[in-house]
Amino acid sequence: MTDLVLHDDVLDENCYRVRLFLSLLGRQARMVAVNVVPGGAQDSPAFRAISPAGVLPVLRIAGVEVCGAGAALLALAHGTQTWLPRDPGGFAEVAHWLEFAGGPLAAATRARRIFLFGEPGDRDGLRRQGAAALRIMEDHLALRWLDGSPWFVGDGPTVADVALFPAFALSRDWEVGHEAFPALRRWMRRMLALPGFVTMPGIPDLGVV
Amino acid sequence: MAERVQPAHGGAPAGETGEGATRGDGWYPLMLSMDLEPGTVAGCTVLGRDLAVWRDADGRAHVWDDRCPHRGMRFSLGVVRAGALACLYHGWRFGPDGRCAHIPAHPDLSPPATLRAAPLVAAEQDGLVWVALGDTPAHGPATGVAGQCVPVRSLAIGAPARQVAQAIGLPAGSRAGGLDRDIDGLVLAAVLPVDRARCMLHLLVAGPGGADADRDRRRRVAAWGQDLRDRVEGAEAAA
Numbered sequence: 001m002t003d004l005v006l007h008d009d010v011l012d013e014n015c016y017r018v019r020l021f022l023s024l025l026g027r028q029a030r031m032v033a034v035n036v037v038p039g040g041a042q043d044s045p046a047f048r049a050i051s052p053a054g055v056l057p058v059l060r061i062a063g064v065e066v067c068g069a070g071a072a073l074l075a076l077a078h079g080t081q082t083w084l085p086r087d088p089g090g091f092a093e094v095a096h097w098l099e100f101a102g103g104p105l106a107a108a109t110r111a112r113r114i115f116l117f118g119e120p121g122d123r124d125g126l127r128r129q130g131a132a133a134l135r136i137m138e139d140h141l142a143l144r145w146l147d148g149s150p151w152f153v154g155d156g157p158t159v160a161d162v163a164l165f166p167a168f169a170l171s172r173d174w175e176v177g178h179e180a181f182p183a184l185r186r187w188m189r190r191m192l193a194l195p196g197f198v199t200m201p202g203i204p205d206l207g208v209v
Numbered sequence: 210m211a212e213r214v215q216p217a218h219g220g221a222p223a224g225e226t227g228e229g230a231t232r233g234d235g236w237y238p239l240m241l242s243m244d245l246e247p248g249t250v251a252g253c254t255v256l257g258r259d260l261a262v263w264r265d266a267d268g269r270a271h272v273w274d275d276r277c278p279h280r281g282m283r284f285s286l287g288v289v290r291a292g293a294l295a296c297l298y299h300g301w302r303f304g305p306d307g308r309c310a311h312i313p314a315h316p317d318l319s320p321p322a323t324l325r326a327a328p329l330v331a332a333e334q335d336g337l338v339w340v341a342l343g344d345t346p347a348h349g350p351a352t353g354v355a356g357q358c359v360p361v362r363s364l365a366i367g368a369p370a371r372q373v374a375q376a377i378g379l380p381a382g383s384r385a386g387g388l389d390r391d392i393d394g395l396v397l398a399a400v401l402p403v404d405r406a407r408c409m410l411h412l413l414v415a416g417p418g419g420a421d422a423d424r425d426r427r428r429r430v431a432a433w434g435q436d437l438r439d440r441v442e443g444a445e446a447a448a
Contacts, residue, residue: 135365139435142362146427179252180365180409182244189249204286204297 004029005060006072007050009036011116013109013166014069015057016200021076021162023198025083029059037117070102070163077159084159093153097160101167104133108167111174131176134168134184141183150190157194165191169203234343236350238385238399241360241411242336245270250294252285255340257404260329261285262338265305266292272331272340277301278309278324294326336360336413337385337399354387354397358413361396361427365409366438368445370402373410376441387415393429410434 006022006029008015022029034056035041042054051058051067058065059072066072077084085091108130113119115127140152152160168184169191171177178185191197239253239262250263252275259275261284273294275285282298289295293302293310302311307328309320330341332349336358339350366373370384377398379386385399395416401409412434414426 138365143428143431146361146424146431177252179254179403182240182251182363185251186244186246189246204288 003061003063005032006030007032007034007047007056007058009034009042009056011201012036012056013112013170013200016166017069017163018057018059018072018076019200020165020198021073021083021159024157024162024194024196025076025080026196027076068102070098073159073163074098082156082158083162085154090154090158094158094160097152098163100133100136101160101163104129104136105164105167107133108171108174112170115174127174127176130167130171130174134171134176134181137164137168138181138183141187145183145186150187152187157191161187161191166200166203170200173202235346236332236339236341236384238337238350238401238411239272239340240338240401240409241363241413242270242333242338243360244363245338248289250285250287250289252283253401254403255342256402258342259283259285260340261287261294262331262340263289263294265289269305270331270333270338271305272329272338273303273307274327274329276327278326284326335385335397335415337411350385352385352387352397352399354395354415356416358397358415359423359427361412361414361430362434363409363411364434364438365403365407366441367407368441369405370400370408372445373408373437373441374400376437377410390430390433393426393433396430410438 004027006018008019008031010033034047036056041047042056048054050065053067055067057069057072058067059075061075066075085094107126110121111123111126111130114121114123141150144151149155151157152164165188168181169188237255239255239260240251245251245262245264247264247268248266250261253260253262261273261275262270264270273284275283277284277296277298279296279301280298282296284294284296286297287295288297290302293304295302300313301309303326304310307326308322309324312318312320330345332339334350335352335354374383377388379398379400385397388396388398390396394414397413397415399411401411403409412430414423414430
């Protein structure tokens with residue numbers, strides 16, 4: 001029996017962020033499928049009743065409905081031993097990257113939806129912005145590596161890594177290859193090897209050698 | 210602006226460093242050795258030619274054309290299994306010599322010798338994985354840098370290799386060489402032409418240095434590389 005409920009779309013990158021984190025935490029949630037493509041169920045009155053802006057995913061946790069991946073990840077990370085640093089500096093860094101994942105990196109999510117599902121939008125512009133966001137991540141991890149850590153914050157994986165991971169893992173969906181991002185490749189292999197890692201359509205499950 | 214340069218010799222000969230119009234000869238620096246972990250495969254493009262670079266269980270690096278002979282799938286999306294590179298599509302496995310060793314749909318079949326990937330001549334030297342294009346060079350790759358090279362990072366740059374080589378002060382036509390960077394000491398820089406408009410810059414530090422000194426030195430070299438990238442791309446955008 002679980003008190004967690006996830007309103008989920010299996011092809012949605014933001015929903016995958018939360019599914020991945022649930023699995024890494026070893027927690028179960030009752031899954032409710034939302035038919036986004038082609039159903040457009042995110043705009044239905046029933047769904048808008050729990051997510052007024054039509055945002056996916058929605059996580060029901062501690063009796064509260066939380067809308068959007070960033071909020072759901074933070075709610076799940078709260079109180080864990082290692083996924084959310086308790087020291088002010090580490091916490092601030094995680095906050096920085098969560099904001100990045102929902103801000104500049106959202107261009108990658110939108111680009112993918114244009115390429116895969118034919119949504120309207122500035123295809124080339126968003127692809128360029130998404131690649132620029134990945135470059136910022138690459139630069140950060142290249143320096144982190146020189147400090148002896150493959151992770152975004154601190155010495156181990158945090159909720160920041162989970163929030164940032166899908167955009168890079170799925171970048172081939174919007175025709176940005178991994179060749180230009182050796183530090184992100186290194187990080188991705190370590191993500192794939194985490195206990196409890198789960199994949200989604202578009203991410204080859206190759207990491208567990 | 211340009212740094213003093215120790216002349217490179219031998220294996221990084223003159224070529225069309227910046228252009229993808231013709232196939233060049235000689236050695237090309239594909240990636241840092243540290244970025245090819247054992248049992249992994251990575252994609253890489255040189256002069257518009259897509260390559261799959263993989264490392265077997267014995268630690269040897271292999272460079273093949275990035276195309277499975279079965280259905281044309283990219284090898285670089287595949288996986289290294291049992292000392293062979295397996296294609297993601299149907300799982301056909303190819304050994305280090307390029308020969309097909311195993312077809313999962315026909316496990317009892319001994320695949321014919323004609324069924325093979327296209328291995329290129331690969332080498333590892335000075336902390337870099339190299340490939341030879343054109344005729345097999347008489348000598349291995351050489352950067353002119355003596356001693357141990359410690360990797361810093363690679364950077365993708367949206368400018369022709371020629372522009373980057375010029376900006377860091379490599380001799381015309383050279384793809385790799387040592388740069389004497391004052392307090393940061395000797396830096397090995399290697400430039401890979403990806404296509405007409407893009408390149409990769411690989412940076413390593415060479416010579417003596419303790420662990421802590423090395424870390425600060427490598428951080429400064431990484432920061433310099435990032436500055437250089439932004440400068441060259443800015444100039445390219447303005448042109």
